[in-house]
Amino acid sequence: MNQIPGEFILAFLGMVFTAMFLLSQGLTIPVFGEAKQVRKRIRGRLNLLERANNLPNMQSILRQKYLRRLPPLEARLEQLPMMETLAQMIEQAGHEYRAYRVLLLGLVLATAVGLVLWSLLQLWWVALPAAAVVFWLPVWKIAHDRAKRFAQFEEGLPDALDAMCRALRAGHPFNETLQLVAEEHQGPVAYEFGLAFADINYGNDVRRAMLGLLERVPSMTVMMLVTTVLIHRETGGNLTEVLTRLSSLIRGRFRFHRKVKTLSAEGRMSGWILVSMPFVLAAAILISSPTYMPLLFKEPLGQKLIMGAFVAMLIGIFWIRKIIRIQV
Structure with missing residues (x-):
């Protein structure tokens, strides 16, 4: 049996990695967290609230202070297009990287991988x-960490609301309930509620602090919490009862998401099988007939056919993702 050429194995493994990575990104349906469209609507509503109250965006103020502390060259790099969005993603992911360094890392990795393969x-x-694909790996890693952190925040939010209700019933003011949550809990919930308490403690009003919380964690559950608190501050009412109902609503929403993930498991498994089948068959052919596949790689027509098949596979991945999203 002839030995399989190494370049064919590398090309085959590269295509397997690309397809599987895109499939994992496309077919993963989070139990918690919000879709990109929902976060965009929340961002639009938040901007409307800021303009209606003639208040500058808190994130913009913090970013300007951050840029003034940087050296001139780094400040210019941080002001490049899309850097503000990437910097916000990094902050929401709980990291402290600088945005331009993330893109430089992706550029270095992409150049190295491209030169080695060439x-x-x-x-x-x-x-x-x-x-x-390698160029965007650091950004995808940050996006994954951000989604994971949002999920952890929302998973711990009902318990935080219950702790706030107990503190309010005990007679504590609203500001101290945020501090109690920050001290008694762990993870993103404690950190974000601690920041909200610090905003109030350093002179901001409750409205501005809660809008800052929504800017840092743009999700529908946080928006419900912020809306509840702001309405209570303006019109009054029994905040404890409302927060108790909100906690129960969020838990019910989580149960619904878990049920959706269970029902969509068959479709996601079908997607994995359909995408992995060509690679499994190609590996079987390489093992059983080593002289058969190299001809496809060496001939110009074969290279075009492989490229066309790979592009069609990528289109199929996004199409399967769309079908599963519609079913959800």
């Missing part, structure tokens, strides 16, 4: 897509 394979249609 020197080994001499196939631009393998090196270029692999470099493009």
Whole structure:
């Protein structure tokens, strides 16, 4: 049996990695967290509230102070297009990286991977897509960490609301309930509620502090909490009872999300099988007939067919994702 050429194995593994990574990103349906469209609507409503009250955006104020503390070169790099959005993602993910360093890391990794694949394979249609995927890996990692942190925050929010209700029944003012949550809990909930308490403690009003919380954690559950608190501050009412009902509503919402994930498991498994089947068959052919597949890689027509099949597979991944999202 002839030995399988190393460049064919590298190209095959590169395509497997790209397809599986995109599939994992596309078919993963979080139990908690909000879709991108929901967060965009929340961001729009938040901007309307800021303009209606003639208040500058808290994140913009903090970013301007942050930029003034940087050296001139780093400040210019941080002001490049899309850097503000990336910096906000990094902050929401709980990291302290600088945005331009994340993109520089992606550029260095993409250049290294592209040059290595080009020197080994001499196939631009393998090196270029692999470099493009590697370039966005740091950003995808930050986005994954942000989604995970949002999920942890929302998972701990009902317990935090219960603690606030107990403190309010005991006679504590609203400001101290935020401090109690920050001291008695752990994770993103304690950190974010501690920041909200610090905002109030350092001179901001409750409205501004709660809007800052919504800016840092743009989710529907946080928006319900902020709306509840702001309405209570303006019109009065039994805040304890409302927060108790809100906690029960959030827990019911989590149960619904878990049920949706269970019902969509069959569709996601079908997506994994459909995408992995061509690679499994190609591996079986490489093992059983080593002289069969190299011809497809060496011939120009075969390279075009492989590239077309890979592009069609990527389209299929996003199509499967769309079908599963509609079913959800």
